[in-house]
Amino acid sequence: MKYIDEFRDGEVAKNLALSISAAVEPGRSYSFMEFCGGHTHAISRYGLSDLLPPAIRMVHGPGCPVCVLPIGRVDMAIDLALNHGVILCTYGDTLRIPASEGLSLMKAKARGGDIRMVYSTIDALQIARDNPAREVVFFAIGFETTTPPTAVAIQQAEAEGLVNFSVLCCHVLTPSAISNILESPEVRQWGTVPLDGFIGPAHVSTVIGSRPYEFFAEEYRKPVVIAGFEPLDVMQAILMLVRQVNEGRAEVENEFARAVSRDGNLKAQDRVAEVFELRREFEWRGLSVVPYSALKIRQKYAAFDAERRFNLDYRSVPDHKACDCGAILRGVKKPQDCKLFGTVCTPENPIGSCMVSSEGACAAHYSYGRYKDMH
Amino acid sequence: MGRPGGRLIMCLAIPVKVIEVGADDTAIVDLGGVRKEISLALLADVQVGDYVILHVGYALSKLDPEEAEKTLALFAELNQAGMAA
Numbered sequence: 001m002k003y004i005d006e007f008r009d010g011e012v013a014k015n016l017a018l019s020i021s022a023a024v025e026p027g028r029s030y031s032f033m034e035f036c037g038g039h040t041h042a043i044s045r046y047g048l049s050d051l052l053p054p055a056i057r058m059v060h061g062p063g064c065p066v067c068v069l070p071i072g073r074v075d076m077a078i079d080l081a082l083n084h085g086v087i088l089c090t091y092g093d094t095l096r097i098p099a100s101e102g103l104s105l106m107k108a109k110a111r112g113g114d115i116r117m118v119y120s121t122i123d124a125l126q127i128a129r130d131n132p133a134r135e136v137v138f139f140a141i142g143f144e145t146t147t148p149p150t151a152v153a154i155q156q157a158e159a160e161g162l163v164n165f166s167v168l169c170c171h172v173l174t175p176s177a178i179s180n181i182l183e184s185p186e187v188r189q190w191g192t193v194p195l196d197g198f199i200g201p202a203h204v205s206t207v208i209g210s211r212p213y214e215f216f217a218e219e220y221r222k223p224v225v226i227a228g229f230e231p232l233d234v235m236q237a238i239l240m241l242v243r244q245v246n247e248g249r250a251e252v253e254n255e256f257a258r259a260v261s262r263d264g265n266l267k268a269q270d271r272v273a274e275v276f277e278l279r280r281e282f283e284w285r286g287l288s289v290v291p292y293s294a295l296k297i298r299q300k301y302a303a304f305d306a307e308r309r310f311n312l313d314y315r316s317v318p319d320h321k322a323c324d325c326g327a328i329l330r331g332v333k334k335p336q337d338c339k340l341f342g343t344v345c346t347p348e349n350p351i352g353s354c355m356v357s358s359e360g361a362c363a364a365h366y367s368y369g370r371y372k373d374m375h
Numbered sequence: 376m377g378r379p380g381g382r383l384i385m386c387l388a389i390p391v392k393v394i395e396v397g398a399d400d401t402a403i404v405d406l407g408g409v410r411k412e413i414s415l416a417l418l419a420d421v422q423v424g425d426y427v428i429l430h431v432g433y434a435l436s437k438l439d440p441e442e443a444e445k446t447l448a449l450f451a452e453l454n455q456a457g458m459a460a
């Protein structure tokens with residue numbers, strides 16, 4: 001398809017790799033964090049780490065929405081489906097996330113919960129229209145790309161008087177997660193994650209623009225290159241990062257200029273601001289409680305807030321004791337460091353959330369990279 | 376989706392061509408030969424012929440063909456240099 005295939009050309013990828021090798025200064029090593037699960041996926045899927053010179057280490061970041069969703073939030077969705085008799089609509093990605101008591105949404109469905117996979121909030125609204133006698137809740141998760149569609153759904157429900165529709169809002173914010181990583185004690189004091197720069201998210205940035213990253217570049221002296229999700233985009237971004245490091249620059253550069261502007265999508269931002277406000281704090285899997293890192297539904301739309309409507313309380317639940325997802329999400333450990341990796345924990349039977357989809361570091365490594373360590 | 380090891384559906388976003396702009400903030404796009412209705416509630420000024428990035432049923436941003444060409448031209452240059460070397 002146009003604007004996809006051109007950005008997957010293997011010959012160009014090899015030439016980009018040559019340029020990167022040529023740009024790398026002898027004796028110097030470079031660690032870059034790709035924040036987004038989409039980039040983690042591209043790096044594993046297209047074997048980009050094999051093309052890169054050994055001096056470059058890619059560190060997986062916490063930008064996989066499924067990976068950072070804490071158990072307690074999935075428990076709330078399961079509670080709605082099993083104990084409140086609602087129709088719970090969710091993106092299919094959440095179905096396998098491990099929750100408390102060995103449950104997941106998929107297992108809750110097998111126990112009789114009315115859980116329906118939707119592709120879009122548009123479908124969730126339709127289910128609410130079709131079932132006026134039932135409560136319909138949309139389990140809203142994700143970063144700045146999925147938030148505007150949730151805002152549209154809430155405004156649409158209000159406009160139509162769809163009183164049986166509400167949203168369990170778990171939307172989180174990218175810039176807060178990046179600050180949290182940069183300010184974590186591992187990064188600041190021990191230097192165990194010496195990050196030399198970031199690959200900035202592709203689609204998140206189409207919404208928020210490149211401007212929010214200017215703060216990181218200035219405040220933390222880290223270069224940021226926003227990149228598309230195709231393999232050539234990622235390679236080009238790495239080349240741009242290496243050049244910035246070599247030249248001692250820390251700027252925001254935009255490799256994905258074909259879809260990202262400095263200001264982003266103002267119409268989408270307005271919709272989000274109209275419906276949501278900052279949450280004082282939100283627990284992330286791996287990053288623990290991060291202040292002002294997530295959104296909640298404004299008072300004006302309280303009628304569509306499932307937390308208020310069903311009097312739900314968030315309860316923090318610790319991860320499986322042996323699961324290293326937390327350290328992996330902060331870039332401190334690698335999937336292979338976890339004792340359960342590939343034996344007890346597999347994509348078929350995930351113990352931690354990083355094994356659920358190939359945007360997660362563990363599943364990406366399992367699906368595409370696990371045999372490479374053997375030779 | 377939810378297929379083990381697959382990409383997250385809510386992270387997939389692809390460039391698609393707008394072939395009709397309809398009423399109520401909707402449009403018809405060409406998705407690899409298949410016609411699909413999407414929402415334009417999040418994007419202003421979309422015209423027939425534009426490429427937009429489609430994400431969970433909504434157009435999220437417009438694709439700028441000139442910027443895409445610039446990036447591809449950069450790659451083409453690199454390939455020339457690579458072949459010459």
Ligand code: SF4
Pocket residue numbers: 322323324325328335338339340341342345346350351352353354355362
């Ligand atoms: S392999 Fe499984 S248990 Fe180990 S860190 Fe990854 S997701 Fe957690």
